Amino acid sequence: MTPEILTSLIDATWPAKSLRDVSGWTIREGAGGGSRVSAATATKAAKLEEYPLAANAMRDIGQNPLFMVRAGEDTLDAALERDGYAIKDPVTYYTAPVEKIATERPPAVTCFEVWPPLATQAEIWDAGGIDDARLAVMERAESPKTTILGRVHDTPAGTAFAAIHDGVAMLHAIETASAFRRQGVGRHMIRALAFWAQGRGATQVALLVTKANVGANALYTSMGFTPVGGYHYRIQTED
Structure with a gap:
């Protein structure tokens, strides 16, 4: 690319x-x-x-x-x-064929497609430093787009955003609430977004992450994403 x-x-x-x-x-x-x-x-x-x-x-x-x-x-x-x-x-810029990520649907009632985002999602994002100015970025993005609300034991636990452009579903603002980290919420949300993207004709799933975020880099690599560039x-x- x-x-x-x-x-x-x-x-x-x-x-x-x-x-x-x-x-x-x-x-x-x-x-x-x-x-x-x-x-x-x-x-x-x-x-x-x-x-x-x-x-x-x-x-x-x-x-x-x-x-x-x-x-x-x-x-x-x-x-x-x-x-x-x-x-x-x-x-680092990561990408993967959509079928490589959309392999197994998340467990029932753990991930829900939501647009526009709910107040509880905004609260999770805000706690992670994703404020109203970044929510405005999501509003400006072209469609198709969506968010995922991740849940653990019927409790809001994570949220993520995605939009599709030229057959690529770009994932942004993946955030898990601190109390629910290391419980698979991020993995479930990414898979849910991959199935959403696949259903809308996307052929690739992509995301960006800072090199300093060691945990996120390890997660994306373990799921089958490949680093193909960056800035x-x-x-x-x-x-």
Whole structure:
């Protein structure tokens, strides 16, 4: 998968409030929705020496300059490092054929498809740092999309979001309440979303996770996801 395809998949399934082009650089207005919807990326028309124009465009909308550096963008990475931009949150992109994940349905009454999300899901997300600004990102995503409410012993225990773009179901905001971790809730929700995606014609299931999240990386690998790329951010730091 090329960096451009990965970026278009993110923009469709986890979209910024707005996008605009500045001299070949895509500027995202994140509206508080986190790095993924706030980072600038280079298009094929971008000139490396003009990246300060993108930085200024981000400042103009009240955002700290932040760039997504994808596979193959080593020259950009070196220029940003030279100019004092620090690495932030290296991310791995995982993918799997949908039939490899949709192998066994979760136990009865453990996972429910819900749209729009329920208040109890918002509470679980909020406890995990996924606030209203990120819920607004879900609202903006194109359809088909859904959430899963995971339950343990009739108690809300987890939640996750997914949207489909070009045959790929992208999973976002997978969150298990702290009291229910290590009980298989995350695995059940991912499988439930894979069956949902399969029923809507998706051929691939994909997700993004920071390399620092050791537990999540281990879970996705154990389920059959394969790392096929990724990116990291470069953020301007104070002198």
